[in-house]
Amino acid sequence: MENKSNNSFETKRPSWEEFWFTLALFYSTRGTCDRLRAGCLLVDKNNRLIGAGYNGSLPGHPHCDDVGHLMVDGHCLRTLHSEVNAILYSAGDLDGATAYVIGTPCIDCVKKLLSKKVKKILFTRDYDNKEKGGKQIFELANSSGAELRRADIDFAKVLKKKISILNGPGGAFNGQDIKLT
Numbered sequence: 001m002e003n004k005s006n007n008s009f010e011t012k013r014p015s016w017e018e019f020w021f022t023l024a025l026f027y028s029t030r031g032t033c034d035r036l037r038a039g040c041l042l043v044d045k046n047n048r049l050i051g052a053g054y055n056g057s058l059p060g061h062p063h064c065d066d067v068g069h070l071m072v073d074g075h076c077l078r079t080l081h082s083e084v085n086a087i088l089y090s091a092g093d094l095d096g097a098t099a100y101v102i103g104t105p106c107i108d109c110v111k112k113l114l115s116k117k118v119k120k121i122l123f124t125r126d127y128d129n130k131e132k133g134g135k136q137i138f139e140l141a142n143s144s145g146a147e148l149r150r151a152d153i154d155f156a157k158v159l160k161k162k163i164s165i166l167n168g169p170g171g172a173f174n175g176q177d178i179k180l181t
């Protein structure tokens with residue numbers, strides 16, 4: 001007989017898309033440039049994490065948040081973008097992988113992801129890249145036979161769902177009833 005004892009409240013597990021985007025969101029909080037705090041996760045065909053990054057200065061270099069931006073033609077060039085960091089520190093085969101990106105990826109990052117044979121690039125939270133190939137990124141992906149699209153994630157809802165799971169039976173916050181206000 002089906003055991004329904006755990007179904008008395010809503011603890012539906014997050015979907016893969018919600019799950020990976022939440023992790024990417026947490027990565028973005030380590031970003032060091034307040035023009036955009038970005039995060040990128042690379043996940044293989046079997047839904048295993050093989051790369052992750054946020055936008056940050058080179059190791060040992062000062063952060064935008066501490067010394068200001070490095071502006072050239074209206075863009076801050078100080079950081080390595082989250083997608084590049086994710087690729088540089090990835091372990092595993094990126095062929096056929098999916099990239100989950102916080103903030104519309106720039107054309108350079110899209111090119112790098114496509115050259116690594118990433119087959120799906122999902123982003124959330126629009127970032128204005130119009131002058132820097134914001135429209136062409138879709139054409140590039142299309143020419144590589146890759147999918148590039150915006151995913152609408154209701155982060156408030158997803159985070160609430162996760163807190164509810166964490167507060168629930170077996171959850172890390174069980175007994176503390178932590179609330180997001």
Ligand SMILES: [Zn+2]
Nearest residue numbers: 033064069076
């Ligand atoms: Zn900056």
Ligand SMILES: [Zn+2]
Nearest residue numbers: 081105106109
């Ligand atoms: Zn980029």
